[in-house]
Amino acid sequence: TQLLEQSPQFLSIQEGENLTVYCNSSSVFSSLQWYRQEPGEGPVLLVTVVTGGEVKKLKRLTFQFGDARKDSSLHITAAQPGDTGLYLCAGEPLTGNQFYFGTGTSLTVIP
Amino acid sequence: NAGVTQTPKFQVLKTGQSMTLQCAQDMNHEYMSWYRQDPGMGLRLIHYSVGAGITDQGEVPNGYNVSRSTTEDFPLRLLSAAPSQTSVYFCASMGARLDSPLHFGNGTRLTVT
Numbered sequence: 001t002q003l004l005e006q007s008p009q010f011l012s013i014q015e016g017e018n019l020t021v022y023c024n025s026s027s028v029f030s031s032l033q034w035y036r037q038e039p040g041e042g043p044v045l046l047v048t049v050v051t052g053g054e055v056k057k058l059k060r061l062t063f064q065f066g067d068a069r070k071d072s073s074l075h076i077t078a079a080q081p082g083d084t085g086l087y088l089c090a091g092e093p094l095t096g097n098q099f100y101f102g103t104g105t106s107l108t109v110i111p
Numbered sequence: 112n113a114g115v116t117q118t119p120k121f122q123v124l125k126t127g128q129s130m131t132l133q134c135a136q137d138m139n140h141e142y143m144s145w146y147r148q149d150p151g152m153g154l155r156l157i158h159y160s161v162g163a164g165i166t167d168q169g170e171v172p173n174g175y176n177v178s179r180s181t182t183e184d185f186p187l188r189l190l191s192a193a194p195s196q197t198s199v200y201f202c203a204s205m206g207a208r209l210d211s212p213l214h215f216g217n218g219t220r221l222t223v224t
Contacts, residue, residue, distance in 0.1 A: 103151060
């Protein structure tokens with residue numbers, strides 16, 4: 001059982017549609033990060049959230065950290081083919097220096 | 112900047128063979144870690160290190176050893192490879208700031224037959 005569960009696991013949408021990816025846990029995290037990974041490469045950081053209830057925007061991407069710091073969401077507005085990739089959330093527990101990753105969401109945006 | 116460099120990129124082993132996956136970073140990061148990535152399971156932490164001479168276990172440490180003799184290098188050793196260790200392995204490092212990202216290498220694809 002993984003500490004962070006993401007949903008959905010796969011998502012295929014048309015260009016211009018909106019979507020939301022969820023990252024859930026029963027544990028509390030001191031911070032949560034979102035990464036995007038392209039085939040054949042390592043994940044690259046999109047954003048870090050550290051405060052419960054925090055909302056951060058990165059162009060068409062909106063990230064929210066749950067009030068209890070146990071969950072997060074990523075919302076993409078008007079998706080574009082360039083958004084295609086694997087999206088991963090990663091949380092740092094209150095104890096220790098470990099970063100646990102979610103199960104991942106594979107997004108395909110069809111032109 | 113080279114960032115995080117992993118070698119080799121691809122490797123095929125027979126069951127029972129041993130090998131070392133190399134990881135080096137040139138950013139003077141104290142924190143380094145190893146993950147494996149399998150379909151549908153995201154990345155799972157194998158081992159991590161908060162500085163030279165210090166290592167600790169992650170979620171899936173069995174069958175793997177690590178050492179950290181320098182700040183720059185963090186090799187991962189497979190003592191006796193098993194087919195269950197077929198995976199893509201990623202090394203990552205991180206700076207000391209609260210909001211620092213994990214910097215990943217481009218991975219090593221390992222197949223154990």
